[in-house]
Amino acid sequence: MWKKQQFDVVVVGGGPAGSTFARIAARGGLSVLVLEKDRDIGVPVRCGEAVSDAGLRIFHEPRDRWIKSTITRIKLVAPNESSVEFDMKEKGYILDRRIFDYDLADMAVEEGAIVITKAYVDGLLIDNDYAVGVKGTYLNEPFEVRAKLVVGADGVESRVGRWMGIRTQLKLKDMESAIQKTVSGIDVEPDRFEFYLSKKWAPGGYLWVFPKGRHMANIGLGISGNYAREGKAACRFLDEFLEWKYPQASVLTTVAGGVPVAKTLKQIVANGLMLVGDAARTVNPMTGGGIISAMRSGLLAAETAVELIKNRKDLHMKNLREYEHRWHKIGGRNHERYYRLKEAIFRFSDDDLNRIASRIAAVSVDDRSLLKLFSIAVAQKPTLLIDVVRLFARL
Numbered sequence: 478m479w480k481k482q483q484f485d486v487v488v489v490g491g492g493p494a495g496s497t498f499a500r501i502a503a504r505g506g507l508s509v510l511v512l513e514k515d516r517d518i519g520v521p522v523r524c525g526e527a528v529s530d531a532g533l534r535i536f537h538e539p540r541d542r543w544i545k546s547t548i549t550r551i552k553l554v555a556p557n558e559s560s561v562e563f564d565m566k567e568k569g570y571i572l573d574r575r576i577f578d579y580d581l582a583d584m585a586v587e588e589g590a591i592v593i594t595k596a597y598v599d600g601l602l603i604d605n606d607y608a609v610g611v612k613g614t615y616l617n618e619p620f621e622v623r624a625k626l627v628v629g630a631d632g633v634e635s636r637v638g639r640w641m642g643i644r645t646q647l648k649l650k651d652m653e654s655a656i657q658k659t660v661s662g663i664d665v666e667p668d669r670f671e672f673y674l675s676k677k678w679a680p681g682g683y684l685w686v687f688p689k690g691r692h693m694a695n696i697g698l699g700i701s702g703n704y705a706r707e708g709k710a711a712c713r714f715l716d717e718f719l720e721w722k723y724p725q726a727s728v729l730t731t732v733a734g735g736v737p738v739a740k741t742l743k744q745i746v747a748n749g750l751m752l753v754g755d756a757a758r759t760v761n762p763m764t765g766g767g768i769i770s771a772m773r774s775g776l777l778a779a780e781t782a783v784e785l786i787k788n789r790k791d792l793h794m795k796n797l798r799e800y801e802h803r804w805h806k807i808g809g810r811n812h813e814r815y816y817r818l819k820e821a822i823f824r825f826s827d828d829d830l831n832r833i834a835s836r837i838a839a840v841s842v843d844d845r846s847l848l849k850l851f852s853i854a855v856a857q858k859p860t861l862l863i864d865v866v867r868l869f870a871r872l
């Protein structure tokens with residue numbers, strides 16, 4: 478019985494970060510327990526479910542059962558409702574995350590990890606300033622589990638880091654307030670992402686329409702915490718959009734959540750503890766996409782954990798920092814660039830966006846690319862170039 482065992486690692490949270498960590502660590506020979514508070518792995522899905530093919534392939538050959546739509550085009554809609562379309566260089570997917578997350582957990586189990594749902598972790602066991610396990614409730618019964626290493630994969634609302642004194646607070650502007658409805662009974666292009674850019678649709682963020690077939694889509698938006706504070710809630714922006722664009726839509730699912738569009742935390746390890754995925758703030762701050770980066774941080778953390786535990790090294794934070802360095806080198810540094818770019822782009826006014834859209838519309842479809850869009854954006858607002866030069870100057 479898992480409650481009576483001592484593990485090499487206990488992972489808090491069975492999302493993409495936790496399951497990826499568990500799979501790699503178990504494959505490396507560690508005993509791993511994943512504790513998930515919800516009844517089902519992957520449910521509720523608080524996600525637009527969009528990933529790139531290239532990102533997914535870092536980890537897995539895409540399986541048909543994960544994919545609701547294959548995306549090859551992007552449509553950008555400007556505030557004045559004019560729009561431009563591009564072909565994408567690399568395809569993307571809209572996943573069915575209930576199946577995807579479930580399979581990720583199952584793959585971890587196949588490698589030897591144990592996954593338990595309905596296990597809510599509410600504190601750490603701490604010994605001599607090291608995390609040495611977790612405590613919580615399982616089916617309303619209290620439990621304690623000891624482990625050499627605790628991994629906080631507990632998502633955007635993570636508390637595991639705070640329990641070890643890691644500063645996880647974000648600036649208000651760096652926490653998007655997101656809402657999404659999965660709607661059916663509408664007509665959408667099944668191979669096209671749609672993004673709506675305007676302060677009237679999603680101030681400080683964007684609104685997305687991600688198709689799940691021809692008649693269903695994830696429609697959602699994220700607004701910057703600063704705007705959310707000013708009064709109009711994200712759900713009102715979304716309802717107004719649906720009323721305008723898809724008044725006939727049926728709403729099958731509504732989810733809300735925070736998206737940390739921040740830089741990765743400076744400190745993502747402590748003695749006997751690692752943070753991965755949203756808990757470490759690994760979301761791409763420009764796009765709000767976090768599935769692949771969560772998996773990537775889970776992978777890097779697991780490789781470090783295997784190396785240290787197999788070699789009986791002290792799990793002091795100075796050794797665990799190997800993971801921190803690797804993440805900042807591979808993912809984190811890119812995210813800092815995206816963060817600065819996001820800051821620059823979200824300074825565009827609706828008039829700027831309209832002018833950029835009309836300039837792009839004049840470019841022949843074959844010539845359109847994100848680079849072209851970018852050069853037009855820079856021509857429209859030369860100060861953006863300064864931001865970009867600053868950005869690249871720091872590469």
Ligand SMILES: Cc1cc2nc3c(=O)[nH]c(=O)nc-3n(C[C@H](O)[C@H](O)[C@H](O)COP(=O)(O)OP(=O)(O)OC[C@H]3O[C@@H](n4cnc5c(N)ncnc54)[C@H](O)[C@@H]3O)c2cc1C
Binds near residue numbers: 753
């Ligand atoms: C509305 C919305 C739309 C999004 N759209 C996209 C998108 O299209 N593409 C994309 O790439 N990303 C998107 N994201 C971001 C993406 O969902 C996350 O970045 C990703 O899920 C992070 O994975 P994770 O494993 O770190 O955390 P999660 O997937 O959040 O998993 C954390 C898990 O920990 C569990 N947990 C939490 N606390 C405890 C506890 N105390 N005890 C036990 N278990 C616990 C939770 O139940 C959860 O299952 C979106 C986010 C939102 C909110």
